[in-house]
Amino acid sequence: MPTTRATAEESEQIREAEKAEGRSAVRTLLRLWPYVRPVRVRLSVAAFVAIVASCVGLVIPLVLKWMVDGPITDRDPAGVWLGALCLLLLGLAEALLFGLRRWLVARPLAGVEASMRADLYRHLQRLPIAFHDRWASGQLLSRGTTDLMLLRMFLAFPLTFLLVNAVTILVGVIIMLIQDWTLGLIILGPAVPVVVTCVAFEKKYATVARRAQDQVGDLTTVVEESVLGIRVIKGFGRHRSQAHAFRELSRTLRGTELRKARLLSAIWGVIVTLPELAIGAALVLGVVRVADGALSAGTLVAFLSTALALRWPVDSIGFLLAMSQEAATATERYFEVMDEEPESSTSRGTRVSVAKKGAVAGGLRFHDVTFRYPDAPPGTAPTLDRVDLHIRPGESMALVGATGSGKTTLTALVPRLHEATSGRITLDGHDICEMPRDSLRALVSVAFEEPTLFSATVGENVLMGALPDAGEPELDRALAIAQAEFAHALPQGTGTQVGEQGLSLSGGQRQRLALARAVVGRPRFLVLDDPLSALDVHTEAAVEAALRRVLAETTALIVAHRPSTVLLADRVALLSGGRVTAVGTHHELLRTNAEYAHLMSGTEGNEEDER
Numbered sequence: 152m153p154t155t156r157a158t159a160e161e162s163e164q165i166r167e168a169e170k171a172e173g174r175s176a177v178r179t180l181l182r183l184w185p186y187v188r189p190v191r192v193r194l195s196v197a198a199f200v201a202i203v204a205s206c207v208g209l210v211i212p213l214v215l216k217w218m219v220d221g222p223i224t225d226r227d228p229a230g231v232w233l234g235a236l237c238l239l240l241l242g243l244a245e246a247l248l249f250g251l252r253r254w255l256v257a258r259p260l261a262g263v264e265a266s267m268r269a270d271l272y273r274h275l276q277r278l279p280i281a282f283h284d285r286w287a288s289g290q291l292l293s294r295g296t297t298d299l300m301l302l303r304m305f306l307a308f309p310l311t312f313l314l315v316n317a318v319t320i321l322v323g324v325i326i327m328l329i330q331d332w333t334l335g336l337i338i339l340g341p342a343v344p345v346v347v348t349c350v351a352f353e354k355k356y357a358t359v360a361r362r363a364q365d366q367v368g369d370l371t372t373v374v375e376e377s378v379l380g381i382r383v384i385k386g387f388g389r390h391r392s393q394a395h396a397f398r399e400l401s402r403t404l405r406g407t408e409l410r411k412a413r414l415l416s417a418i419w420g421v422i423v424t425l426p427e428l429a430i431g432a433a434l435v436l437g438v439v440r441v442a443d444g445a446l447s448a449g450t451l452v453a454f455l456s457t458a459l460a461l462r463w464p465v466d467s468i469g470f471l472l473a474m475s476q477e478a479a480t481a482t483e484r485y486f487e488v489m490d491e492e493p494e495s496s497t498s499r500g501t502r503v504s505v506a507k508k509g510a511v512a513g514g515l516r517f518h519d520v521t522f523r524y525p526d527a528p529p530g531t532a533p534t535l536d537r538v539d540l541h542i543r544p545g546e547s548m549a550l551v552g553a554t555g556s557g558k559t560t561l562t563a564l565v566p567r568l569h570e571a572t573s574g575r576i577t578l579d580g581h582d583i584c585e586m587p588r589d590s591l592r593a594l595v596s597v598a599f600e601e602p603t604l605f606s607a608t609v610g611e612n613v614l615m616g617a618l619p620d621a622g623e624p625e626l627d628r629a630l631a632i633a634q635a636e637f638a639h640a641l642p643q644g645t646g647t648q649v650g651e652q653g654l655s656l657s658g659g660q661r662q663r664l665a666l667a668r669a670v671v672g673r674p675r676f677l678v679l680d681d682p683l684s685a686l687d688v689h690t691e692a693a694v695e696a697a698l699r700r701v702l703a704e705t706t707a708l709i710v711a712h713r714p715s716t717v718l719l720a721d722r723v724a725l726l727s728g729g730r731v732t733a734v735g736t737h738h739e740l741l742r743t744n745a746e747y748a749h750l751m752s753g754t755e756g757n758e759e760d761e762r
């Protein structure tokens with residue numbers, strides 16, 4: 152299992168370790184069976200058709216033999232025409248059968264690819280945040296695109312043709328041995344060195360193929376980040392360094408691809424040259440024997456054209472093996488993600504509960520909650536350390552703390568985006584770990600620091616936070632509360648598409664839409680992570696006025712920086728060093744807690760005086 156944002160090198164080490172456990176390409180590829188099963192009949196029929204087509208091709212040398220020893224020797228033009236017609240028909244049949252095969256496999260294989268991609272996507276949606284923290288998005292993207300394409304190509308060609316070629320070679324060799332067994336044995340001579348080369352090649356190619364595919368993932372990550380972060384890059388004039396990073400990675404990838412090409416050309420060299428030499432030797436010996444009258448000219452023609460017909464099946468083994476190896480790697484990469492445990496609907500996994508039941512309290516309650524990020528280095532202090540906090544029903548609590556004190560982390564625990572390491576969190580007395588995730592997330596609404604909007608209309612973005620049957624009235628109410636009425640003034644009103652991450656809206660506008668999304672479902676519990684940070688003073692005052700109404704109806708936890716936001720809440724909790732060090736009203740804490748007074752004395756102290 153890959154840990155931390157798996158770079159190519161890291162996952163290569165992991166893979167090396169796995170290989171030591173005896174991983175084989177075949178065993179890996181067998182994991183595709185559940186996806187291939189539904190199309191197995193089509194695939195088998197297609198393979199059978201291809202074998203027939205290939206064998207039809209092998210009949211051609213036999214017709215040639217008949218022509219050379221019969222009509223040509225007897226100077227019989229009618230016989231030659233008949234033979235030519237036979238050859239034409241055989242050629243046509245071969246071509247039609249191969250065409251039929253392509254037609255048979257195209258649709259089902261596109262279906263296999265699509266269903267694997269759909270499964271991957273569904274699984275990604277269900278994987279916990281901790282997984283997404285660990286994995287670079289480019290690695291996931293490349294699995295969903297390049298790797299699946301490699302798999303489809305494998306199912307279309309190597310899977311069938313390794314079989315078809317094997318049968319063709321077998322039948323061809325038998326035909327040649329029947330024609331003349333001495334010449335046949337000469338042709339078989341290179342078999343052993345070719346097989347040995349193939350085995351050695353497989354091993355080497357596996358390593359390089361994996362490296363190349365991981366590097367494609369790294370490259371995808373860089374491209375994705377530079378597209379998303381284009382403003383930062385331009386703003387800081389970093390396009391040069393970004394381009395440099397990209398160039399470095401693509402140079403590495405190029406090196407790996409060249410290595411693949413070198414390996415391929417080496418095996419290709421062996422696979423092509425040795426049989427050619429054997430055919431040459433057979434030709435010389437055959438001609439000598441025809442001259443001696445020990446062999447008919449027709450037999451030699453048939454023998455040589457069979458040998459030549461087998462050239463392609465033999466030559467192509469090199470890249471069929473290469474494609475299979477890449478497909479095995481792609482399968483491995485695909486299942487690395489699929490094997491990750493998705494969020495269970497209720498169970499709390501391995502965490503230890505130390506809370507005692509009994510004292511049931513309403514509202515939102517943290518009981519002795521400790522949290523450590525799964526990838527935190529061992530020995531470091533937990534991000535949240537035995538946090539006890541009680542937000543009474545209907546109460547709103549502001550959460551204040553220095554940057555990095557764990558505020559965002561604490562809010563993420565409530566909708567179970569992360570699982571507390573120990574302790575429990577209860578909503579109206581019910582442990583959140585014992586609720587189905589669906590109900591939990593219907594009960595709790597969240598707005599994050601970074602307001603993400605999807606490529607959809609404003610209305611769709613907001614109504615994401617509501618029940619499926621919610622409509623215009625709920626939307627209007629939420630927009631009013633969040634002071635996001637600007638949405639009505641957009642070109643198509645609330646039907647306006649907002650771009651990727653809402654790039655076409657200002658930060659404050661996005662925050663207000665995110666806020667509208669949080670309140671549209673009238674949640675019983677509201678968790679807001681610094682929802683007003685990007686608003687100007689006037690908008691902020693308006694949003695606060697509206698929020699005050701929402702807060703009156705719910706139980707809320709609001710991360711806040713400014714005194715004006717803090718004042719919306721009934722009480723304040725101070726988070727410091729992962730612990731809640733003080734709880735009280737804003738004014739109490741200002742008087743009694745130096746750290747709190749310091750945090751609040753920053754930018755907008757006078758605003759507080761006004762109130």
Ligand SMILES: Nc1ncnc2c1ncn2[C@@H]1O[C@H](COP(=O)(O)OP(=O)(O)O)[C@@H](O)[C@H]1O
Pocket residue numbers: 284524526527534552553554555556557558559560561
């Ligand atoms: N996904 C993560 N993995 C590991 N550590 C994290 C992760 N997210 C945040 N942290 C760490 O946890 C601490 C608290 O972060 P956070 O809750 O975001 O602070 P705040 O919101 O109070 O500024 C920080 O030291 C941060 O580096």
Ligand SMILES: [Mg+2]
Pocket residue numbers: 558559560600680
């Ligand atoms: Mg934060």
